[in-house]
Amino acid sequence: MADAATAARPSSSEQPLMQPGPLARRSPFVTGMTAAAGVAVTYGVVELIIAARQVLLLVGLAFFVAMSLEPTVSWLVRHRLPRWTAVLSVLVVALGVVAGFLAAAIPPLITQTRQFAVQVPGYLQSLQDPHSTLGRLNAQFEVQQRVQQLLSGQSATLAQGVLGAGQLLLDLISGAVVVAVLVVYFLAAMPSIRRALCRLVPADRRPRAILIGNQIFDQTGAYLLGNLITSLIAGTTAFVWLLIFGVPFPLLLAVLVALLDLVPVVGTITAGVIVSLVSLTVSVPVLLATVGFLVVYRVVEDYLLVPKIIGRTVQVPATITVVAVLLGATLLGVIGALIAIPVAAVIRLLLREFVLPRLDHT
Template structure:
């Protein structure tokens, strides 16, 4: 037996759809069609407790001056805290960045060994052993001459002191005319506390340098071992639709940076070897130390080779003025050969940075981070140029 009552329409789905609508579409609850419509003048306003959560949230005024002011103040406070945190951790961040750049410079060699069927851990170990062997060889070759020259200087100190009191010697005449000995004694007695603080500061600097080198070496090992995972993690931060393009740009960045740093290291070793051969041929003192200094300074673009050339030329002046002039000519010719033959062949087109941008980048890097900033200035400038060419300029051209 059927009843005559009619089934009412189910309003559960309708209510869920209304609750899911955005705030802009939220309004008074919908009235079913079969219910009589109440006149707007006599309709009772709904109680705030009867509103849905979405409607209640929309009743708040998020554009009020108080809310906007609090939001801006919170943003400024967070930004200030982040900046202070970066400044406090500046030294650690520099060490991490230096280790990462060294790992990027060694990554092409590790990848080449991996492509030749060598496990990655064995490739990393081989590269690190080779790099440490080269560094230990330089140190072992430089320390004996340095100690020998220091010993000779200590033996000659009494002779220098005796010549200062001899009025017939050059040092004696200079001492009698300018009172060099008295001025030195007054300076030492007046600056004894400053000298003691300077020696203490030098000891702290040496200790911090050694500890920093150890930290960088350990970080380089970890970065090299985890470089594929680091690259995949960085690429996953990009949305999926833009990930293929990001992978292509990221591979170019890694190739340019690693290729430039490794090529710069090779050209610096060649520069040190050339300087060493030249100084040995002409009998310039301290040839090995000067060659190591020239190789280290050659790592710093623009400024480093000029500084090394001035130092080597001044030392060669102790032999004779013609040897000094010949040394200057040799260094200028080698600079031309390195810039126009060695660098294009070894580094190639990995870092296509204009000359003006190179000088500006090196000066800014040296002013911000010192020697480390000057070392990484050109690859950073190359990365910025690549990002501008691939991302910014095409968007500006289509606008």
């Protein structure tokens, strides 16, 4: 009865059962609910990222391109040009270069594609000639028979493949338009984006963060410009070589080499294999000479052109370059391989500026 009297004293008409007390933070129920909520939120975020993976890739690629163009836009702004005019000027020049390249390359490409279609029957006839190179390869590996077996009864699959190729082309065009629009918005709002990112850093460390951010933007811009220059050199050199040795479709292959050279390591190997296979249609000596040329050019580009054009600014060791490209290609495909080196450069810079000094003083 004494406990009942004691319990009745703090009660009131508004709270007849007394004021409820808080749950203990160490209560098993609270701990379990907090852990379950954390797991549920994490799972939901992961599912959202997976569902929006393609869109996030396009956004990331657009921001990477905008970062690469930002040093040029900033240079124009420093020379008393309004930012919108600077952004418009850079985009007009970039679109003009792309349009000029397409205008110069597409007609010869169409011509050489038609020539290839005309020469296909000749290649098929060479496969049946036991005295030709293709005929000897066909006799040894039964190329024609294997191709016929692969194509027989596969008309539905081929039709689906054609539809899939059309869908892929449509996706590429729409993706390019989305990236171009996002690049315009990112470039126009880049000062605001950089200020917002700097506000995430404590006030006493913002000046150093601004300097590090400037270096990151400079490295990214230098990498994109240097990559374009080395790809142009690779395509031009390949075109001259193929033209001298009479390899079919030199311009088509040179454009392919230039485009694939934009993707480090993986792209150059793929381009080399394709060019070597096409050079085999001329003769085995031309094949061997082309393979040797590609290997020598690969060494020259890796140890002479890239260090001179890109290496001084990006400063990523060769081992880290290869590992970064392979990881990027595995995780994000072609886009991952394309941005792997600048991402590795940024990570290396952050480790050098923030992590290593603390480790050296512990």
